[in-house]
């Protein structure tokens with residue numbers, strides 16, 4: 001299996017691999033109901049995580065996935081190891097051994113393994129804070145997931161900007177209203193249009209989902225399969241069961257939210273997905289992780305945002321307000337379409353085109369129409385790595401020229417802007433590199449502080465558009481700042497001494 005992950009696997013091989021991994025997940029569920037020990041449960045979780053990540057990678061990018069090839073290989077080896085252990089345990093476990101055939105995963109009978117006591121999911125309406133039409137219907141895997149959702153610090157906060165239905169009847173005009181309207185876009189269906197200029201870093205929209213569901217559709221405990229059920233049949237059965245689950249949650253939703261949900265686009269009408277699942281699969285954003293499991297949500301307005309390979313937004317899910325926040329990645333003029341990236345926009349055109357297929361999208365943006373130069377640019381941009389250690393080394397060596405790192409980092413920033421990738425984390429990373437270099441130059445008196453202030457402000461604004469850094473990231477950031485400042489001070493002392501000795505030399 002590892003050989004097909006080396007980047008250039010054919011479409012059929014990838015599909016087979018995805019199908020196999022889906023089966024691992026099914027197997028994982030079956031096994032879970034029999035797992036008696038902690039070790040087995042931990043194994044299951046790991047296996048599922050790897051399975052989910054791999055399926056994600058391969059579905060979104062059939063050539064290499066979003067991760068680099070090395071990482072892919074390591075992941076696949078781990079999945080293989082875990083699966084072997086799992087299957088061996090399965091066979092040697094007296095509770096399951098007799099019912100397990102020895103002919104591989106495809107023919108594993110499911111019916112003998114289901115726990116009838118295990119509850120499949122928990123339905124809850126959150127946050128119930130009194131905001132009209134702003135409650136979110138949630139299908140959660142467990143009561144523990146619900147606890148994790150509602151025990152988040154400061155939960156529930158109001159949404160940052162109410163959706164247009166709340167304050168001006170959806171007209172989208174006036175300063176208090178959202179700066180957008182939903183309108184038809186040629187050859188894209190509906191889309192989101194800026195009704196006024198939105199400066200870089202400003203909030204475009206804050207909206208709670210209509211429905212939150214687990215991202216991975218699992219086989220419910222009640223599902224029965226015959227021992228020779230094909231993958232396709234199992235898949236359809238899963239779709240059916242999920243649709244039933246969704247229907248129960250849908251029935252609990254506010255009628256206005258039900259109407260908004262059913263009005264959304266469905267690109268999965270012909271693949272066996274029911275209407276509720278089809279709409280979820282077309283419109284969902286990943287929202288949060290609960291009990292280690294990713295969840296998706298669909299939105300009345302945000303799900304109208306169309307794809308671009310040069311998106312003009314940055315978004316993250318804010319757990320405290322249970323809402324998705326969209327920000328302008330660059331200045332958005334009034335009348336421009338507001339867009340997001342449905343795929344990894346640093347990947348080449350061919351890979352992006354594959355990832356967009358499930359949405360029925362044939363992208364006609366500038367980077368897709370004329371991909372040769374753009375692919376080369378994006379490849380260069382994707383190679384940007386953490387340059388902080390290099391900056392610290394440069395700062396600590398006063399003999400190295402002042403412009404050594406500034407010129408290439410500024411050039412990279414321009415390249416990212418040319419490709420319209422200000423919404424990608426790489427842009428913030430390069431801004432950070434420039435801030436550090438300018439700091440060193442300012443301390444050594446080699447640049448004026450106005451540029452430093454300007455770039456620092458831009459970096460801080462855009463950094464705030466992404467999810468808050470966790471404690472580990474914050475600690476790393478503080479340590480980096482300290483190292484750069486220390487190196488800059490040492491550099492400036494050496495420079496001052498050199499100037500002094502030059503002066504003395506001139507006087508003598």
Ligand SMILES: C[S@@+](CC[C@H](N)C(=O)[O-])C[C@H]1O[C@@H](n2cnc3c(N)ncnc32)[C@H](O)[C@@H]1O
Nearest residue numbers: 188189190265267282283303304305306307359
């Ligand atoms: C999440 S919906 C976006 C809103 C949708 N346009 C609507 O009318 O509700 C995704 C669907 O929008 C369309 N779409 C999104 N981005 C597009 C693009 N760049 N070009 C063409 N169609 C696009 C596709 O039909 C896709 O399945």
